[in-house]
Amino acid sequence: MSGLMAGKRGLIMGLANDKSLAWGIAQKLHEQGAEMAFSYQGEALKKRVGPLAEKVGSDFLIECDVSDMDAMDRAFGELESRWGKLDFLVHAIGFSDKNELRGKYVDTSLDNFLMTMNISAYSLVAAAKRAAPLMSEGGSIVTLTYYGAEKVVPHYNVMGVAKAALETSVQYLANDLGPDNIRVNAISAGPIKTLAASGIGDFRYILKWNELNAPLRRNVTIDDVGGAGLYLCSDLSSGVTGETHHVDAGYHVVGMKQEDAPDI
């Protein structure tokens, strides 16, 4: 197959269904000839991930709960034994107790703080550590973050703190792995209705606010995110690392409500 990604192999972590940001990225990578493996959390998700993987020509499914380091070892072990090398890794994983994605950040429990940090931030570090030895010819690691890391977004709470840790991890990982020509970047996506997003309190209000106030006056789609994912996974971005790239219809540059935005 020809295309930007011809001959490149990568792991997609965090595909849940056809609304997932990971699906937007996987489709763009497939269009450009990438070969992909998909990791999933638990049997229930396997039933959904399997048919989607098939649509993009893959039968390589790997079970991996990213909070279980033995499962991470097994997942990257499977990649090594089947492929021997890896060119890219897409990390599209986040999780928190939805009861704490409403109300106030000050009420975050220690247990949920640690779990959210573990699954949403540390898992990138754990995945990068295991992916790097397989990226013997260089590689690209891409994760997904959100503006709630930079500014307070009501209800995003502990997830915002975890995304701040994730974005800083991108910088430290980029520095650690750069000498091996492994690039590490994040896409800061605008709000999109997905399974994970449905856990965030008043998410519909966030969507509407962004649509009315972003410079492009619309919300982004998983296609928009997919295009940026393709750019960051491919050699088109060969000089880019340690970056948080906003794909949010420009929302992050706006400091106040737009004059033409109605009250909501």
Ligand code: NAD
């Ligand atoms: P999604 O629900 O489709 O994907 C979240 C994925 O995380 C699921 O596949 C789920 O199985 C996986 N996951 C959760 N805990 C896990 C664990 N312990 N082990 C393995 N996998 C686990 O939702 P999404 O919105 O596509 O989320 C993907 C990424 O994009 C997340 O990091 C999210 O924070 C980020 N993001 C989403 C938005 C948005 O508005 N939807 C905006 C910016 C960033």
